[in-house]
Amino acid sequence: MATQQGNGKRLTIREVARALGVSTATVSRAIHGRGRISPETRTRILRQLERLGYTPNLHAQSLAGKRSMAVALEYLGAVEVLADSFLVELARGVQQSLVTHRYRLLINLSGDQEYRRSVLRQWIRGRVVDGVIVVANPRIDLEWQSALTAEGIPIVWIAYDVPEPMPKRTAVVQLDIAFGWAEAFAYLYQLGHREVGFISAYPSDPALEIVQNAARQYGLTLSPIVHANGETPADGYTAAQQLLATEPLPTALLARTDLLAFGVMQALQQQGLRIPDDIALVGHDDLPMAQWMNPPLSSIRIDYAQLGHSAVELLMRLISSPDAIPAPVCVATRFIPRLSAASHPQRRR
Amino acid sequence: MATQQGNGKRLTIREVARALGVSTATVSRAIHGRGRISPETRTRILRQLERLGYTPNLHAQSLAGKRSMAVALEYLGAVEVLADSFLVELARGVQQSLVTHRYRLLINLSGDQEYRRSVLRQWIRGRVVDGVIVVANPRIDLEWQSALTAEGIPIVWIAYDVPEPMPKRTAVVQLDIAFGWAEAFAYLYQLGHREVGFISAYPSDPALEIVQNAARQYGLTLSPIVHANGETPADGYTAAQQLLATEPLPTALLARTDLLAFGVMQALQQQGLRIPDDIALVGHDDLPMAQWMNPPLSSIRIDYAQLGHSAVELLMRLISSPDAIPAPVCVATRFIPRLSAASHPQRRR
DNA sequence: CTCCGTTGCGTAAGCGTTTACGCAGTCTGC
DNA sequence: GCAGACTGCGTAAACGCTTACGCAACGGAG
Structure with a gap:
């Protein structure tokens, strides 16, 4: 051969x-x-x-062809944290769809946010990529957004809300987390929960309001709300400890992400609390590890394949027709019930 | 700016x-x-x-400069499994060291083994990368190795043993897992363990013999040994179920990797066995998730930064001087005791 | 039979860099 | 004061590919 x-x-x-x-x-x-x-x-x-x-020779192809057949995936948050979970899952979804278009995927895994942004700029200006997919988490950095669009390269944002007005050569995949949370709240309500605690990542996280609205709609209130100010299990651990100091304890605890939930879980169990017998726990993102926790962690699933597929399709349209203004695409989440939220403490007695 | x-x-x-x-x-x-x-x-x-x-323009640079300033990281096993753990940790270590040399890192995250190999070949022949770092797990595929070296590109293998004879433009980072296992066995022996079970990934895994030797050296015997024939938590789960059917149960269980151990843990706990009160458990690789398990999983740590650093240094030497024959570098592992292996069932009574 | 549109292919001009080579101008040592 | 080495820079030829353009051959319509 x-x-x-x-x-x-x-x-x-x-x-x-x-x-x-x-x-x-x-x-x-x-x-x-x-x-x-x-x-x-x-x-x-x-x-x-x-x-x-x-x-x-791919370089000669890119140089002569004026296109590189590669796109970049960029994450706004701290990648040292997310690399082994959300981002990898998403990357797999994106890459799977890119193959069909004979495109390659580039990710910069390491370095702090500033370094990664400078690398991305180098990739764009150096013609290494034809387009960019950006995960806007926790929220779209407006200043950076305008700097990025000023580069004149096709960009697809994965975000919770659609920015207005939408810049040129830009498209959005909206991740509808309200859907999954609604399912979760319906489930929790039916179990008898009324007041549930929430471990948030950041005070400025737009998801916070979305979750609160969904809760209210299903007859639940979010209380107390503790901000972990981070995204690692360790951050979740300390936030949970903080929450445990409040009285009375809620019957259920929600975490903004599974990664936080992992830390929350350990904090609860170290306090001698049994999950879900003493307190129920729900995470978000449904990372592969969620089901291997003890007890298996109930979570809200993101369809990464679908998310990646949508982002890629939008990006390809932006690349092939420069004046296209693709309508935003919405991807919904689903609640995945597992043992960690299978019962209600009071009811059980 | x-x-x-x-x-x-x-x-x-x-x-x-x-x-x-x-x-x-x-x-x-x-x-x-x-x-x-x-x-x-x-x-x-x-x-x-x-x-x-x-x-x-980076493509013009690469074309005219006859070097691409990029290297690839390739994993022999099933990457759908490893992406969110071992490989990402290693990638971070590698990338960190590459930055110093102004090199970029390329990884193909998705697709099956055959597809990934064809992509790597395209990268090599297409001059996309100047060198390759290959993780040989579970063992070096000799046929593929010779096909790869035939491409005439610098290659660094990360492996358990040094192949003889070493081909041209090739270097090896030897991962000395015997060291970490020895520490683990010393620890377990002191706790009173004498016969311990082992969940292996594959029968052909060269690590198997290494672990067995280390055990013998410290007065322990590996029994029973069960092959999971895979690397996922699910594979570990079924292997553990199989092992649970044997009588009598060993006092401790070792898993070839943490990923397997995660599944083993769930299988044990579903059988009502308490860890470590009824049986001790030790994993390998010390993935970030290990410490967040319940109970925290005792494991054997790989120094990913060191591993990546060594691989990069060797590769840079191979790239800059075509006739260099760098001596193999050895990186040792360390045993990390955690709760999952903190006691001995019999002694405790 | 002629005219024109179409088809299949070759010629050669890029694409944006790097770098071998050459040429002044400047030092250095005797 | 001069040969030779060195320094700083410009000229132009690659690097390996894509693609606009042109040309011959062919086919169908009139």
């Missing part, structure tokens, strides 16, 4: 063309199926390329 | 050179600090570049 010699020199399109007795233009046309080429020559050339083990 | 206009056209080195009244060669020399250029002109130009917001 791999007839190509492994020394430093690699096969170029010119050599291949000469070997096949055609021009480089014809080989290029055969590869891409673009331009005027007879089907016979095309299949003939493609077969030969396979045999020779020729692979085009 | 960003004076560059955001429309489609971007600043080229030619335009910048003309604006500064110098040649493109001089600008290029100023950027890289290579070649003969006076310090004064260099700083002058660099300042102006900053002001203009110029960023070189």
Whole structure:
């Protein structure tokens, strides 16, 4: 299969063309199926390329073709935290859809926020990517948003709300977390819960209001509300300790994310509280680890494949037609009941 | 800061050179600090570049410079599983070290093994990467290894043992898991354990023999040994169920990886076994989640930063000097005692 | 049979960099 | 005061690909 010699020199399109007795233009046309080429020559050339083990130099392709066939995925928050969960799940969803379009995915996993932003700028200006998917969490950074759109590159935002007005070359995938929370509240209400605690990530998180509205709609009140001021399990742990000092304890506890919930869980259990016998617990994002906790953590699932798919489709439309203004797409969440929220403390007695 | 206009056209080195009244060669020399250029002109130009917001086209750089300033990280196993843990931790360690060398990191997160290998081949032949770091888990695939080295690209293997003979343009970071297991066995022996069960990933895993030797050396025997034939928590779960059918139960259980241990834990607890009161449990890799389990999972820690650093240093040497034959580097693991293995069932009574 | 539209392919001009080479001008040592 | 080395910079040829343009061959309509 791999007839190509492994020394430093690699096969170029010119050599291949000469070997096949055609021009480089014809080989290029055969590869891409673009331009005027007879089907016979095309299949003939493609077969030969396979045999020779020729692979085009991607940099030369990008330079001459004026497109890089790659997109970047960027996360606004602290990636040291999210790398092993939300972002990876999303990346997998995005990449899965990108393959269909023969696009590659680039992610910068490390460094602080400022560093990652500078790298992204370098990628954009350096023509490394044709478009960007940005996860706006906890909220859209307006200043950065305008700086990014000023670069003139297609951008898809994954956010809770649609910004007004929407800039040029921009599209939005709205993650409707209200749906999943509503399901959760209906479930909790039916179990007998009326007042439930909430471990929030940040005071400024727009999700906070969304959750509160959903709770009110289903006859529940969020109280107390504690801000973890972070997104790690450790942050959840300390926030839960803080909450445990209040009296009386709520019958159920909600965490803004599973990652926070993991820490909350440990704090509760170290206090001798049994879940859900003494207090129920619900997380959000349904990370793969949620089901392996003890007890399995009830959570709200994000359809990462769907989310990635929508983002990619919007981005592809923005890339292919510069003047397109795609309508926002909405992706809903689902409540996944598990043991950690399977009963109500009072009722059980 | 960003004076560059955001429309489609971007600043080229030619335009910048003309604006500064110098040649493109001089600008290029100023950027890289290579070649003969006076310090004064260099700083002058660099300042102006900053002001203009110029960023070189990376594809043109790679094409003309004959190097891409990027390396790939590849994992032999099923990445759908490992993405959110081992690989991400390692990626972070690698990337951290790459930054110093102004190199970028590329990872293909999705697709099955065959697809990922074909993508890697495309990256190599397409000159997208200058080198590759391969995690050989569970063992080095000899056929693929020779196919990869035949591509003539620098490769660093992260493996348990050093292959003989070592091919050209190849280096090895040896992960010494014997060290961490030895610490674990010493600890367990002192607690009174003599016969411990082992949940292996695959029968062919070379780690199996290493663990067995370490156990023997510390007066323990591995029995029973159950192969999960996989690496997910779900695989660990079923393997543990299988093991629970054997009589008598060992006093402690070791899992090849934390991911397996997570599933084992749930299986044990569903059987009503308390950890560590009824049976002790130890994992391997010390994933960030280990400490958030209930009870916190005792594990064997891999120093990912160190591992990544070593791999990067070796790779850089291979890239810069084609004939270098760097000696293998060894990175040791450490046992991290936590509650899941803090006591011995019999002694406790 | 001619005219014109279409088809299949080759020629060559980019794409935006890097770098070998060459050429003044400046030092250094004797 | 001069040969030779060195310094700082510009010129222009790559790097490997895409694609606008042109040209010959062909086919159908009149």
